[in-house]
Amino acid sequence: MKDNPFSLWVYLSQSPLLWLTVTLLVYATTDAVSLATRRHPLANPVLHAMWIIGAFLLMTGTSYTTYFAGAQFVHFLLGPATVALAVPLYENRKRVVTSIVPMLVALLAGSVTAVVSVVLLAELAGLPRDVVLSLAPKSVTAGVAMGIAESMHADPSLTAVAVILTGIMGAIIVTPLMDRTGITDYRARGFAAGLAAHGIGTARAFQVDEIAGVFSGIAMSLNALVTSFLVPLAVTLLVR
Amino acid sequence: MLASLGLILLCQLIGEAVVRGLGLPLPGPVLGLLLLLVLLLARDRFALLACGPLRNAGVETASKGLLAHLSLLFVPAGVGVVQKLDLLASHGIAIVLVLALSVIVTLLATVLTFRLVSRLLRQQDAR
Numbered sequence: 213m214k215d216n217p218f219s220l221w222v223y224l225s226q227s228p229l230l231w232l233t234v235t236l237l238v239y240a241t242t243d244a245v246s247l248a249t250r251r252h253p254l255a256n257p258v259l260h261a262m263w264i265i266g267a268f269l270l271m272t273g274t275s276y277t278t279y280f281a282g283a284q285f286v287h288f289l290l291g292p293a294t295v296a297l298a299v300p301l302y303e304n305r306k307r308v309v310t311s312i313v314p315m316l317v318a319l320l321a322g323s324v325t326a327v328v329s330v331v332l333l334a335e336l337a338g339l340p341r342d343v344v345l346s347l348a349p350k351s352v353t354a355g356v357a358m359g360i361a362e363s364m365h366a367d368p369s370l371t372a373v374a375v376i377l378t379g380i381m382g383a384i385i386v387t388p389l390m391d392r393t394g395i396t397d398y399r400a401r402g403f404a405a406g407l408a409a410h411g412i413g414t415a416r417a418f419q420v421d422e423i424a425g426v427f428s429g430i431a432m433s434l435n436a437l438v439t440s441f442l443v444p445l446a447v448t449l450l451v452r
Numbered sequence: 453m454l455a456s457l458g459l460i461l462l463c464q465l466i467g468e469a470v471v472r473g474l475g476l477p478l479p480g481p482v483l484g485l486l487l488l489l490v491l492l493l494a495r496d497r498f499a500l501l502a503c504g505p506l507r508n509a510g511v512e513t514a515s516k517g518l519l520a521h522l523s524l525l526f527v528p529a530g531v532g533v534v535q536k537l538d539l540l541a542s543h544g545i546a547i548v549l550v551l552a553l554s555v556i557v558t559l560l561a562t563v564l565t566f567r568l569v570s571r572l573l574r575q576q577d578a579r
Contacts (some may be wrong), residue, residue: 293518294484295464296488329554330465353479375531390563400566436482
């Protein structure tokens, strides 16, 4: 082993340990940078971790499948984290109950806008049909969106990428956009963030304000429900 | 801590099982969320339930630990972009523009509807 460092690399690069470690350390670094910039929207930790790890994989010629064998332990926690959203919801239940009506109306308006706007814009841009279908569920959290794409025979791995890109762009844009509209109601701001940009928007909302985070989490879960019904309907109506 | 994590996983497991079993069109973890919420609410009503992870803010602490690093959990799926480089080379700019416009429109539609409805309700209450 000692006289052949390459064989050590071959061994390590195929083991889940290396890629799990890389994922955690790169994210820890990008998150520290984000904290050092006082959570500047452009210092989004997911965005920077993504391209750094991606570039590293390309440089070392590692396949995504090999990478994912290690990173899946992190990916798995998306499910339990969704369940965990019950706790902030429980702790803020009184505030949530008092805003139930604006929440449900905004949910309907928002989820219809999310699906219809992306399908119409994608058609307008002349994207191929399978790409349009794969982009349609982009506002809901990764696992759910991939399930919707699968049921329509679209490309779930493209959907995952669209979901993450949407989440990052939403998380970057939400604070400056809301500041410009002059809306200071953190319930409304958080709800919009979670609806449009799922978990990445929710993570951003928790950074800005606890109440915004709670409403964002609710929007994300409710939108997952509504979009599951909405996408197949919108696709039959809107896609040629 | 361990029991709390176990309870969270159990809620998700039951959620997944029910969704699969009944063919419901909703994601398993969302049903798990509802289940945990019901458990927490039931605990306040029935002292009998306040044991194990449901005592001394056990499950609350574990959940907050998970949510503290919510962004991290999206990194593995995001790195999947390396598989789509050829598609992004041909349609990347259009895809990014479409997604960016759609997310802005969605944010505005949601936040404005929320504000409008809560303002209307407040006016009605005042009357």
